[in-house]
Amino acid sequence: MLTNVLDQSAEYLFSTRHERLDLWCDLLQRCRDWVAASCCDAKEQKRREVVRIGQHLQTLERYHAYPGQRLMAIFEQRIGEHDDVGTLRLARRICSSLLDSSYRHDANDWEPADDLPDASAARYSINQPSAQLRPYFELLIVSSDASSTWAQKQQDIRNLRRHDDAFIYQPIIVGTYEDALMAVMLNPDVQVVAIHDGFQRNANLSARLRVMLDQYQSLVGSETYEDPSLDLSVALKQLRPELDIILLRDRNIERTAGNPQMAFINRVFYEFEEPMEVHLCVVEGIANRYRTxxxxxxxxxxxxxxxxxxxxxxxxxxxxxxxxxxxxxxxxxxxxxxxAESSATTGGLDSLLEPTGNIRQAQLMAASTFGAQAAFFVTNGTSTANKIVEQALLAPGDIVLIDRNCHKSHHYAAVLTGAYPLYIDAYPLSEYSMYGGVTLASLKQALLNLKRDGKLERAKMMVLTNCTFDGHVYNPLRVMEECLAIKPDLIFLWDEAWFGFARFSPLLRQRTAMHAATELRKRLKSPRYRQQYTEQCTAQDAFTDEEMQHNRLLMDPEHTQVRVYQTSSVHKSMSALRQGSMILVSDDAFAQTEGAFREAVFTHTSTSPNQQIIASLDIARRQMNLEGYDLVMRATQLAFVIRKQVNNHPLISRYFKILDVADLIPEPLRGSKIASYVHDKAHWSTLSQAIINDEFFLDPTRLTLSCGHAGFDGTQFKQLLAGRYNIQLNKTSRNSVLLQTNINNTRSDVAHLIQVLVQICRDIDDSIADDENQALQLRSRVTRLVEDLPALPDFSCFHPEFRSDALENTIEGDIRKAFYKAYDLEACEYLKLSDSMIDQRLENGPPLVSANFVIPYPPGFPIMVPGQVITAPIIDFMRNLDVQEIHGYSSSQGLKLLKPEHIE
Known part of the structure; x- marks a missing residue:
């Protein structure tokens, strides 16, 4: 059992809070077994098991304030003295405190005395209701002093704290560069780091932690600085950008304070000559981040x-x-x-349309937290956020390159703006009735085609969904770099409606739009990158289109602009009310665009926005700034636990499966060759390899549960889970449902899900055990859901009347013209899918031209848009659909088409 616990912790080290609690609870049980053992040999065996887990815990506890060196030393002493009862009492005390976090506000938890109250009812010694308890955090000190002095130094820092401080904190001290990185990586409670000069390098880390650290450093790069404190500070900020950093220097503090490279440092002090000022600086920094x-x-x-x-x-x-x-x-x-409701924007309140006061301040703080130049709150969802961005940046006749599988708001934005969408198909996953992402080769080919046709200048924007509903995550840095090598002023809109939380994971952050925009600017300013571009320039200019499509392209540092927009459904992954969204901006030319952008805001923003949604966006920013790292890592941990439990369970895995990396991302798009999050030992190193090397990365928190082998289509299974078992989810496909772990989930939720799946599998077994007819029906349903699947149709083309010119290879189209053409009822006709006239016209003409959007749920993407020529594969797909919800299609009337005589 002990080996299993340690093996599991090594494989799934995403949330150390999760791991620590498991280990302490297991240690507590070993202590109970030690006390209960009756003979000497058994007692010694149980004592050794306690020692083994205790030694493993030591590698984690050195980076946490509680239980701290004092209690851990007493714990080891009692074990060494063979005091089984005393060890059990202390283990119970520590474990209970960690489980309910009472150590954050109860001083008794820090004492080893056995006669102190143990009951949770006695833990609230501050005599305050729990809602009013001061928020707790930990201060990491990187020291050059001998470790023998650390205990006294910690007490000196505690003595600086005051009862009227708004927050309570505990200090941790480490002495090396590596230990500082591991502390902020493993301990989410660390919010402030104070760095002294003279700290050491090359800490004595365990093999597991060394691998973890090496993988992290390969992820963020190896840039170093002459100043060790700056080197460490930059590394800490790359890992957790929200951290406050204070430098305590013994020389040249004036030069340090004036160094532009250290602009992100909160404060520089001359060693510890002003201890109270350091304390006040620590508290004030947290207060600034806490402010909403x-x-x-x-x-x-x-x-x-x-x-x-x-x-x-x-x-x-x-x-x-x-x-x-x-x-x-x-x-x-x-x-x-x-x-807290009002329609007034005076008397202390601010206007969302023209914010000049507290809303503006809240948006500035959000921009800083999410790594953007500017942030805008949106109270009617990311659908509106997308329309705001596209209206601000696109004009009639502009070409927008767009994933046909994107959210419908982008298609409607093309109608509103008059821009011509150039649809690019994502790679299909027909066996699951879903699409993946658009390959980089396809994106580059679309740009090269426009260049060949003399229309590249009209290409203004590229719109991509990152991550997709099903978890496909692009490499925004690579995509933007290579597309900008072809079109240096291309604007990018990344729809990260489902991915806003990724900013707070050092792993997933690498795949976000705002992070990529920052890295692009670094590359463009880098002398090394400029040299690489110069060296490749001659060869790149001589590339054929095919070579440009398949070779790595570099941007022109002299002419490239970084223009990146990100829309985020804060309510989908953070603690915001429904329809709370943000637009994040990182645009070199925003000063020239800002007027049009604000006009678009006026167009789409209600003059009576919901005050509570605005407040929730403000609060969500605060939470993610102060505990987002912990919450996201825990959500990631739970996702891996679910994957492992479902796919390795002897009963569940017979009928259900969480689709793995290889199921959803073709091998050529996985440079890391990682095929499974379950069997390839998923931990930091696994994910970092995929993030660095793969064209597409699978968001681990999005779990596609295949239910076809259990005889359920996605809609049926969703209804079963909700109606009978009180489990709710969003998206379904023909033979799967999508589960998501987020910052709201708990281990109890996971246990409930596993228990429900076991019960459903037992019911299936019971139904077919003695009833051959039931077994035959199940096999028939499985065949229909898993094998007899309609092929996913690609986008065909726009009718020539709705193309920008008459060229046969023109694929962008005037969707707005076709959309409003359908407003003329005389110009429209209806044909039912069963009508033989459809087959005759597919074979002999005239072409079938869609008059509107047709969007089946599932799969949830428009298989027809206004002005699109309808082909046989599209009709076959529609005829084979067995879903009840198809937007834009009336079963009583049929397909709405534009009459041929009204098109020509």
Whole structure:
């Protein structure tokens, strides 16, 4: 059992909080076994097991404030003295405190005395309700002093803390560069790092931690600086950008303070000559990150006695609480919801349309947290965020390169702007009725085709979904670098509706748009990159189109602009209310675009935005800044646990499977050759290899559960889980459902899911055990769902009437013209899928031209858009669909088509 625990921790080291709790709980059980053992040999064997787990825990506890060196030393002493009862008592005390986090506010938990209260009811010694307890964090000190002095130094720092401080913290001390990196990697409670001069390098790390550190360093690069403190500070910021960093120097502090490379340092002190100032700096830094300008202001507003004479009767709640009929609404939602409502933008409140006060401050803080130049709050979802960006940057006749499988908001944005979409097909996964992503070769080929046809200048924007609904994550840095090598001023819109949380994982962050934009600018300024471009320039200019499609291309540092936009559904992966979204901007030319951008904001933003959604965006930013690292790593950990439990379970795996990397990403797109997150020992090193090398990366938190072998289509299984077992999910395909782990999930959720799947599998076994007819029906359903699948149709083309010119190879089209053509009822006709006229026209003409969008759910992408020529594969796909929800299609009327005589 012990070996299994240690092996599992080595394979799945994403959340050390998860691992620590497992190890401490296992240690506690070993202590119980030690006490219960009756003979000497058995007692010694159990004691050795306690020693083994304790030694493993030591590699983690050195990076955490609690239980700390003092309690761990006492723990080891009791084991050495063969004090089984004393060891059990201390283990129980530490384990209980870690499980309920009471050490954060109860000083008793830090004491080893056995006669102190153990019950959780006695833990709230501060006499404050839990909601008012001071937030807790840990201060990491990188010291050059001898380790024998660390205990006294920690106590000196504790003595600086004051009762009126808004936060409570505990210090941790390490002495080496490597230990500092491991501490911020393994301990999410570290929020501030104070670095002294003279620290050492080459820490004595365990083999496992050394591998983890080496993989991290290969992920972020090997750039070094002459100043060791700067070198460490940069490495820490690359790992966790949110950290506050303080330097305590013994020389040249004035030169350090004036060094532009150290602009990100919070404060520079002359060693420890002002200990109270250092303490105040630590607390103030956290206070600045904790601040939520709009939410704080809204709370103050709700406490004021306001007379309302504006058009929002619900404000202040009097129409609710004084009503004879709707008081239950007030009882359900509480008074604060109504006290914090107003349609006014004066009296201390700010305007989302023209923010100049606390909303503007909140957006600036969001931009900093998410690594952007600017951030804009959106209160009606990422659908609107996408339309804002595209209206601001596209004009009629511009060409936008777009994944045909993207969200419908992008297609409708083309209608609104009059831009011509050039649809590019993603690679198909027909066996699961879904698409992957668009390959880099396809993107480059589309640009090269435009260049060949003399239309590259009209190509203004590229729109890609990162990550897709099913978890396909692009390499934005590589995509933008090579596309900019062909079109240096191309604008990129990355729809990261499902991926906003990735900013707070040092692994997943590498695949985000804002991170890639920052790295692009570094490359363009790098003398080394410029030299590489000069060396390749002659060869690159001589490349044929085929060579350009398949060879690595470099940007022209003199002419390339970095223009990147990211839209993020904060409500989909962070603690924001529904429809809370953000637009993140990293655009070298935003000063020239800002006017049009704000006009687009005016166009699409309600003049009565929901105050609570704005507040939730502000709060979500605060949470992710202060605990996003921990929450995202835990969500990642849970995802791997689910994968392993489902795919390795002897009963569940007979009927269900979490699709793995090789199932969803073809081998040529996986340079790392990693095929499985379950069998390739998924940990930091596995993911870092894939992130560095692979064209596409599978988001581990998105779990496609194949249910076809259990005889369920996606819709049926979704309804079963929701109706009978209280498990909710979003997306389905013909033979799968999508599970997501996020910052809201717990291990109890995972246990419930596994228990439900076991029960469903038992029910299937019972139904077919003695009933051959049931077994035959199951096999028939499995064949229909898993084998007899319709091929996914590619985008065909626009009818010549809706193309930008008459060239046969022109594939972009005037979707707006076709869309509004359908407003003329006389120009439209309907044909049912069963009508033989469809087959006759497919064979002999005239062509079938779609009058609107047709979007089956699943798979959820438009298989027809206005002006598109409908082909036989599209009709075959439609006829083989057995889904109930098809937007844009009426089963009673049939397909809506543009009449041939009204097109020509």
């Amino acid at each position: 300008p709009f939410f704080d202001n809204l709370k103050r507003y709700a406490q004021r006695p306001i007379g309302t004479f504006h058009a929002l009767p619900i404000a202040r709640g009097k129409s609710i609480f004084k009503s004879n009929w709707i008081r239950d609404m007030g009882a359900f939602y509480g008074a604060n919801l109504f006290l």
